[in-house]
Amino acid sequence: MTKTKNKGANGDFLPNLCNPQSVLLLVLVAELIALLLTLNASFLPLFSWDSLALYSFQIQWISLISALAICRMRPWLRTWTPVQAGLASYGVVIITTLIMSVVGQYLLQGFATGMYSRGQSFRLDGWQLFNNLITSAILAGITLRYLYLQQQLRNQQQAELHARIQALQSRIRPHFLFNSMNSIASLISSDPELAERVIEDLAELFRASLAEPTLIPLEREIILCRRYLEIEQLRLGNRLTVDWQVQIQSDDIKIPSLMLQPLVENAIFHGIEPMPKGGTVCIKISQAKNQLMIAITNPYPLAKKAPPQAQTPSQDRHNRMALDNIRHRLQVHYGNTARLSSSEEQGVFTTYIFCPLSK
Numbered sequence: 512m513t514k515t516k517n518k519g520a521n522g523d524f525l526p527n528l529c530n531p532q533s534v535l536l537l538v539l540v541a542e543l544i545a546l547l548l549t550l551n552a553s554f555l556p557l558f559s560w561d562s563l564a565l566y567s568f569q570i571q572w573i574s575l576i577s578a579l580a581i582c583r584m585r586p587w588l589r590t591w592t593p594v595q596a597g598l599a600s601y602g603v604v605i606i607t608t609l610i611m612s613v614v615g616q617y618l619l620q621g622f623a624t625g626m627y628s629r630g631q632s633f634r635l636d637g638w639q640l641f642n643n644l645i646t647s648a649i650l651a652g653i654t655l656r657y658l659y660l661q662q663q664l665r666n667q668q669q670a671e672l673h674a675r676i677q678a679l680q681s682r683i684r685p686h687f688l689f690n691s692m693n694s695i696a697s698l699i700s701s702d703p704e705l706a707e708r709v710i711e712d713l714a715e716l717f718r719a720s721l722a723e724p725t726l727i728p729l730e731r732e733i734i735l736c737r738r739y740l741e742i743e744q745l746r747l748g749n750r751l752t753v754d755w756q757v758q759i760q761s762d763d764i765k766i767p768s769l770m771l772q773p774l775v776e777n778a779i780f781h782g783i784e785p786m787p788k789g790g791t792v793c794i795k796i797s798q799a800k801n802q803l804m805i806a807i808t809n810p811y812p813l814a815k816k817a818p819p820q821a822q823t824p825s826q827d828r829h830n831r832m833a834l835d836n837i838r839h840r841l842q843v844h845y846g847n848t849a850r851l852s853s854s855e856e857q858g859v860f861t862t863y864i865f866c867p868l869s870k
Contacts, residue, residue, distance in 0.1 A: 523585065523588070523589060523662055523666065524585075524588040524589065524591075524593065524596040524597075524600070524659065524662065525581060525585075525588070525596075525600060525655070525658050525659060525662050526658055526661060526662050526665070527582065527585070528578035528579075528581055528582050528658075529578065529582040533578070534575070537574045537575065537578055538571065538574070538575075540654070541567070541570045541571050541573075541574040542567060542570075542571070544566075544650060545563060545566035545567040545571075546563065546566075548566050548570075548646070549562045549563040549566055565615075565619075568615075569611055569612070569615050569643075572611050573604070573607050573608050573611050573647065576607050576611070577603050577604045577607045577651075580603045580607065581603055584600075584603070587599075588600070593659075597655065597659065600655055601651060601652065601655060604647060604651040604655070605644065605647060605648060605651065608643055608644055608647035608651075609640070609644060612639070612640050612643040612644070613635065613640065616633075616635060616636055616639065616640070617633055620633060620634070695709050695710060705745075708741075709741075709742055709745065712738040712739070712741055712742055713742060715735065716735065716738065716739055716742075716772070725767075725768055726765040726766065726767060726768070726844065727765060727766065727767075727768045728763065728764070728765055729759070729764040729765065729766050729796070729803075730762065732766055732768065732769075732771050732772070733757070733771065733796075735769075735771075735772055736771045736772045736775055736794075739772050739775065739776065740753055740775065743779055747783065749789070750783060750786075750788065750789025750790075751779065751783055751789055751790075751792070752789070752790070752791040752792070753791070753792050753793075753794065754791055754792070754793040754794070755794050756793065756794065756795040756796070756797075757794075757795075757796045757797075758795075758796070758797045758798075759796060759797065759803075760798060761798070761868070764803060766803070766866070767840045767841065767843075767844050770837055770840065770841075770864070771794070771805070771807075773836065773837065774807045774837065774862050774864075775792060775794065775807060777834075777862075778792045778807055778808075778809035778860070778862075779792065779809070781809075781811060781860070782809035782810050782811045782812075782860060783809060783810070785811075785812045786810060786811075786812050790809065790810040791809075791810070792807065792808070792809045793806075793807070793808040793809075794806075794807050795807075795808075798868060801867055801868050802865055802866070802867060802868065803864075803865070803866050803867070803868050804863070804864070804865055805863070805864040805865075806861055806862070806863050806864075807861065807862045808859060808860070808861045808862075809859070809860055810858055810859055810860070811855070811858060811859070811860045812858075813858050834851065834853065834862070837851055837864070838851045841864070841866060844866075845866050845867060848866070849864070849865060849866035849867065850864075850865050850866075851863065851864050
């Protein structure tokens with residue numbers, strides 16, 4: 512019988528407990544638990560700082576060692592069922608508690624009673640050990656359940672976002688496909704070599720749109736964008752002029768795949784195509800310190816600023832969809848360190864992208 516694997520968006524059963532934020536959270540939670548146990552053992556007027564120190568020492572070590580062990584087990588936890596992964600993580604905490612409780616009793620007896628100097632034998636307090644295990648079992652069950660639910664929610668969100676990105680990335684406007692096929696059909700008899708090249712460019716665009724969303728070299732994205740522009744140039748002719756201004760010092764910069772091409776497609780579809788005389792699409796790419804800056808400028812027909820009934824809602828919707836697509840993908844890859852904005856001024860529409868350099 513085939514087992515259901517524990518696969519989320521990234522296959523993780525629990526959050527990464529070894530990153531700095533998780534470690535800090537574990538330390539704070541462990542200290543709060545130690546404080547709670549100390550208060551439960553004595554009334555507030557008789558609060559014992561010694562007891563707090565002992566609880567803190569033991570609980571902190573149990574938490575950190577368990578977290579480290581679970582981190583080392585992450586590759587295996589990804590491939591196990593939720594029940595197997597949960598029992599394994601729970602067992603790690605219980606075994607760590609057992610070991611640390613025995614070691615703690617040994618150290619306390621040695622230093623508090625002088626067991627080492629008197630040659631006395633170690634006596635294990637079974638009830639204290641049992642009490643530690645019961646307490647650890649309850650707290651570990653609650654904590655692991657909470658962490659598991661948090662990670663599954665994160666996995667679900669990432670999976671939904673990943674699926675949305677793939678769906679949006681795979682979208683190629685039908686009008687572009689039909690126009691490209693018409694251009695190829697007209698070139699087959701007059702210029703078969705050019706028709707073959709256009710087919711290769713179109714195939715490369717489809718291959719990129721169906722590929723896994725990831726970071727790719729900036730140079731590859733520029734080449735893909737140039738291939739798209741070559742196809743559009745056949746249809747628009749002299750109406751389309753492209754001004755490339757690329758000023759980058761590094762050759763290994765990476766950006767999300769299909770980030771430039773949809774914006775250039777927008778510039779042509781909403782700006783150049785509706786204008787009888789066409790215009791110029793300007794693509795500026797530069798870097799400053801640790802930031803990559805992209806600006807895509809195109810003219811737009813001033814008639815779009817006419818009353819609402821004269822506008823084209825479908826075109827505006829397509830424009831917003833493309834911009835939202837890029838904005839979501841930037842959020843996935845860079846978080847809040849990247850931003851996309853746009854401006855309209857005197858018949859010129861400009862899209863700006865600022866994102867950290869990725870190598």
